[in-house]
Amino acid sequence: MECGKAFAPEPAGGGAEPRTGPHFPTVVAMMRTLSSATVALSLMTLAAPTASATPPDAAPHWHYTGPAGPAAWAQLDPQFAACSTGRLQSPIDIRDATPAPLPPLEFGYGSISPAIVNNGHTVQVNVPPGHVLKVGERRYELQQFHFHTPSEERIQGRASAMVAHLVHRDAEGHLGVVAVLLQPGEQRSGFDAVFEHLPQRAGETLTVENLSLDLPSLLPATSRYFDYEGSLTTPPCSEGVHWMVLREPVRLSPRHIKAFRRLYGSNARPVQPLNGRPIKVSP
Ligand SMILES: [Zn+2]
Numbered sequence: 001m002e003c004g005k006a007f008a009p010e011p012a013g014g015g016a017e018p019r020t021g022p023h024f025p026t027v028v029a030m031m032r033t034l035s036s037a038t039v040a041l042s043l044m045t046l047a048a049p050t051a052s053a054t055p056p057d058a059a060p061h062w063h064y065t066g067p068a069g070p071a072a073w074a075q076l077d078p079q080f081a082a083c084s085t086g087r088l089q090s091p092i093d094i095r096d097a098t099p100a101p102l103p104p105l106e107f108g109y110g111s112i113s114p115a116i117v118n119n120g121h122t123v124q125v126n127v128p129p130g131h132v133l134k135v136g137e138r139r140y141e142l143q144q145f146h147f148h149t150p151s152e153e154r155i156q157g158r159a160s161a162m163v164a165h166l167v168h169r170d171a172e173g174h175l176g177v178v179a180v181l182l183q184p185g186e187q188r189s190g191f192d193a194v195f196e197h198l199p200q201r202a203g204e205t206l207t208v209e210n211l212s213l214d215l216p217s218l219l220p221a222t223s224r225y226f227d228y229e230g231s232l233t234t235p236p237c238s239e240g241v242h243w244m245v246l247r248e249p250v251r252l253s254p255r256h257i258k259a260f261r262r263l264y265g266s267n268a269r270p271v272q273p274l275n276g277r278p279i280k281v282s283p
Contacts (some may be wrong), residue, residue: 090230140168185251190217
C-alpha cells in the first residue's frame with residue numbers, strides 16, 4: 001500500500017489520504033474540473049485549470065529503482081527504519097495458508113465523486129467518509145485506494161498484472177487493507193472509471209464533474225480472503241496493518257494496464273520474509 005505518512009497523526013481536518021505524502025513531488029498541483037462531455041476530448045487543452053502550488057515537502061524522495069530503491073529505503077530517513085528492521089513487513093508471497101473461520105467482510109460502500117490523484121508513485125482515489133467495512137468487531141472506513149503493477153502480493157509465487165489496495169482505518173487508527181488482484185480481461189468494472197481519467201502528471205488531481213464511482217463495483221463477486229498481519233508497503237513501512245487479500249480477481253482491460261505502466265513502470269515493493277507469521281484463509 002501506498003503512503004504511510006498519511007497514517008501518522010492526522011493534521012486537523014485532514015483525511016488519511018496522502019495528498020502530500022513523504023514522497024510527494026514538489027511540483028505544481030493542477031486541479032481540473034471537467035464536464036463528462038469534455039473529458040473524452042483532450043484533458044490537456046480543454047480544461048481551464050486552477051493551479052495551486054503544493055507546499056514544499058522536506059521528506060526524502062524514495063523510488064522503486066535505483067539508489068533510492070526499496071533496498072535503500074531505510075537509509076533515506078530514520079523514520080523509515082522499519083523498512084529494514086521490521087519483522088512483519090509487506091508484501092508477502094502467500095503460500096500454505098491455513099483454513100480458518102475468518103469473519104466475513106461486510107462492505108457498506110456507496111457511490112462517490114472521485115478525486116483522482118497522481119502522487120508520483122501511483123494513482124490514488126481519495127474517498128470521503130461514510131464507506132464502511134465491517135470485519136468481526138472491527139469497523140473500518142475506506143480512506144483511499146490506489147494501484148501497483150505488478151501486484152505486490154504473490155500467491156504461490158505468482159504475481160497478478162496489477163493490484164488495487166483499498167485502505168481502511170478504524171476509529172482507533174488501526175489500518176485494514178483489502179487487496180483486489182487485477183488480471184487482464186475485458187469485463188467492465190468500477191475501476192474503468194478511474195483508468196479512463198488517469199492524471200498524467202505527478203502532483204495532478206483530477207475531478208470530473210458528474211462522474212460517479214460505484215464503490216461496490218470495485219469488488220469481485222465473492223469475498224473469500226487471505227488474512228495476515230503486515231505493514232505499509234511504502235516508506236515508512238509501519239507495521240500493524242491488517243491485510244485481507246481477496247482470492248477472486250477482478251478483470252481490467254489490457255489497455256488500462258498498459259496506460260498505467262506507461263505512467264509508473266513497475267511500482268511494486270519486492271516480497272518480504274514471512275518470519276513465521278500465520279496466513280489464514282477463509283473457507
Ligand atoms: Zn499499496
